[in-house]
Amino acid sequence: MLLSVEAVSRAFGGVRAVDGATFGLAAGEVHGLIGPNGAGKTTLLNIVSGLLRPTSGQIRLDGTRTDGLAPHRVAALGVTRTFQNIRLFPQLSALENVLVGEHLRRDAPLWRRMVFHPAAAREERAARERALALLERVRLADRAGERAGTLSYGEQRRVEIARALGAEPRVLLLDEPTAGMNPAEVEQVAGLIREVAKLGHSVLLVEHNVPLVSKVCDRVTVLNFGRVIADGTPAEVMRDPAVVDAYLGTRR
Numbered sequence: 001m002l003l004s005v006e007a008v009s010r011a012f013g014g015v016r017a018v019d020g021a022t023f024g025l026a027a028g029e030v031h032g033l034i035g036p037n038g039a040g041k042t043t044l045l046n047i048v049s050g051l052l053r054p055t056s057g058q059i060r061l062d063g064t065r066t067d068g069l070a071p072h073r074v075a076a077l078g079v080t081r082t083f084q085n086i087r088l089f090p091q092l093s094a095l096e097n098v099l100v101g102e103h104l105r106r107d108a109p110l111w112r113r114m115v116f117h118p119a120a121a122r123e124e125r126a127a128r129e130r131a132l133a134l135l136e137r138v139r140l141a142d143r144a145g146e147r148a149g150t151l152s153y154g155e156q157r158r159v160e161i162a163r164a165l166g167a168e169p170r171v172l173l174l175d176e177p178t179a180g181m182n183p184a185e186v187e188q189v190a191g192l193i194r195e196v197a198k199l200g201h202s203v204l205l206v207e208h209n210v211p212l213v214s215k216v217c218d219r220v221t222v223l224n225f226g227r228v229i230a231d232g233t234p235a236e237v238m239r240d241p242a243v244v245d246a247y248l249g250t251r252r
């Protein structure tokens with residue numbers, strides 16, 4: 001497995017938000033993580049991306065433990081994410097928003113950024129070209145100069161995905177990328193997720209949109225009350241009685 005979640009638990013006071021969750025993400029796979037409200041999906045994503053430490057259990061990326069590492073370290077190892085709420089600078093252009101990610105990753109010494117230097121100018125040009133190429137990957141190159149705040153919701157999501165792809169992640173974590181989108185925008189994101197996987201990035205997708213998950217995911221893990229209740233192909237998990245019960249809210 002490229003990414004392994006091994007017996008991970010996280011409690012908040014008395015609430016077991018994640019309770020002994022185990023599952024794996026294979027290389028090149030689009031893996032869905034679904035479950036009713038409050039099932040622990042975002043908490044698990046926060047643990048995988050380093051924003052939260054698990055109370056117990058381990059996360060491994062290609063065998064290397066990543067749980068307990070700071071988010072920038074986890075990102076440097078190849079796991080990047082987008083958030084449920086869009087986190088762009090609305091006054092900056094789409095290109096500049098992607099460039100912010102490029103700048104954060106570049107480790108040019110401070111003096112180089114403060115005084116004019118031919119090498120810095122060259123680096124800046126290269127960073128812009130890369131940012132434009134990233135926008136091309138999400139089919140937004142033609143909107144590169146537009147202020148992010150004026151783009152449609154779906155386009156803003158794609159800018160965020162472009163920025164995350166700038167880190168060349170081995171694993172891309174998407175937290176409800178279609179929340180609040182209209183059906184046409186959902187369709188575009190579905191296509192984009194498959195393209196991202198084809199480019200060699202594995203994807204862990206947290207979603208409420210079950211038809212989308214069925215369409216784009218190779219495998220799905222279902223959480224309920226912090227526990228994994230099913231794991232398999234979309235068709236397998238959708239006909240699992242435990243999953244049907246969890247979604248209909250009936251308890252045995």
Ligand SMILES: Nc1ncnc2c1ncn2[C@@H]1O[C@H](COP(=O)(O)OP(=O)(O)OP(=O)(O)O)[C@@H](O)[C@H]1O
Nearest residue numbers: 012015016017035036037038039040041042043044
């Ligand atoms: N920082 C926190 N402090 C206390 N409780 C928390 C905290 N974060 C999450 N929880 C609780 O942990 C449980 C799991 O929450 P989480 O947000 O991970 O679920 P989710 O599956 O992502 O839900 P949703 O689909 O609504 O986004 C919930 O009962 C929630 O109230």
